[in-house]
Amino acid sequence: xxxxxxxxxxxxxxxxxxxxxxxxxxxxxxxxxxxxxxxxxxxxxxxxxxxxxxxxxxxxxxxxxxxxxxxxxxxxxxxxxxxxxxxxxxxxxxxxxxxxxxxxxxxxxx
Amino acid sequence: xxxxxxxxxxxxxxxxxxxxxxxxxxxxxxxxxxxxxxxxxxxxxxxxxxxxxxxxxxxxxxxxxxxxxxxxxxxxxxxxxxxxxxxxxxxxxxxxxxxxxxxxxxxxxxxxxxxxx
Numbered sequence: 136x137x138x139x140x141x142x143x144x145x146x147x148x149x150x151x152x153x154x155x156x157x158x159x160x161x162x163x164x165x166x167x168x169x170x171x172x173x174x175x176x177x178x179x180x181x182x183x184x185x186x187x188x189x190x191x192x193x194x195x196x197x198x199x200x201x202x203x204x205x206x207x208x209x210x211x212x213x214x215x216x217x218x219x220x221x222x223x224x225x226x227x228x229x230x231x232x233x234x235x236x237x238x239x240x241x242x243x244x245x
Numbered sequence: 246x247x248x249x250x251x252x253x254x255x256x257x258x259x260x261x262x263x264x265x266x267x268x269x270x271x272x273x274x275x276x277x278x279x280x281x282x283x284x285x286x287x288x289x290x291x292x293x294x295x296x297x298x299x300x301x302x303x304x305x306x307x308x309x310x311x312x313x314x315x316x317x318x319x320x321x322x323x324x325x326x327x328x329x330x331x332x333x334x335x336x337x338x339x340x341x342x343x344x345x346x347x348x349x350x351x352x353x354x355x356x357x358x359x360x361x362x
Contacts, residue, residue, distance in 0.1 A: 136306055138289065169346075169347055171347070179354075180339060180352040180355050181290065181349075181352055183350040187348070192350065224290050226290075228347075231303075233305060234280070234292040238289045239288075
């Protein structure tokens with residue numbers, strides 16, 4: 136069970152949009168609509184921001200959106216704000232009822 | 246509102262067994278799946294395993310031989326035991342609710358476990 140592949144870093148200016156990709160295989164991302172995304176600020180626990188590919192937890196900003204095509208899921212953050220600077224992790228349900236995470240992407244707001 | 250809190254030793258010696266407990270407050274432990282997840286310093290997240298009520302747990306294949314997860318419904322707690330600890334197991338260990346096998350929410354604040362003699 137290999138980790139999902141994410142870019143190590145992305146950056147954008149306030150107000151812009153950025154997209155983070157998350158590539159898996161036909162045994163995880165490609166086979167289940169159970170991709171979730173987590174935001175993690177330094178020294179803090181991860182926080183759920185997207186689940187089941189494109190659903191929002193209640194009360195969360197809709198500046199975050201998710202999608203999937205084949206074995207690749209994507210997280211888009213629109214209207215970038217300084218507080219969005221954090222690490223982002225994707226996660227997918229996988230073979231044998233297990234979970235696999237991506238390696239994480241560091242978002243820098245310029 | 247459900248809250249989770251990890252507890253256990255912050256320092257474990259090489260070859261020894263790690264024991265951590267996650268206490269669930271604000272809701273019953275009986276109706277959900279519960280997972281352990283870890284994060285080595287400066288690295289990504291790794292799912293360790295889950296348990297549902299008193300059912301059979303399921304583990305990450307890469308850790309399966311060393312891990313045991315159990316639940317104590319009377320105390321609203323679930324636990325992690327990992328044997329044969331090495332420096333590579335140094336990490337922040339999180340417990341999290343696995344909602345309907347679809348997402349992890351919420352998470353505990355995490356507890357740093359260092360493996361060192």
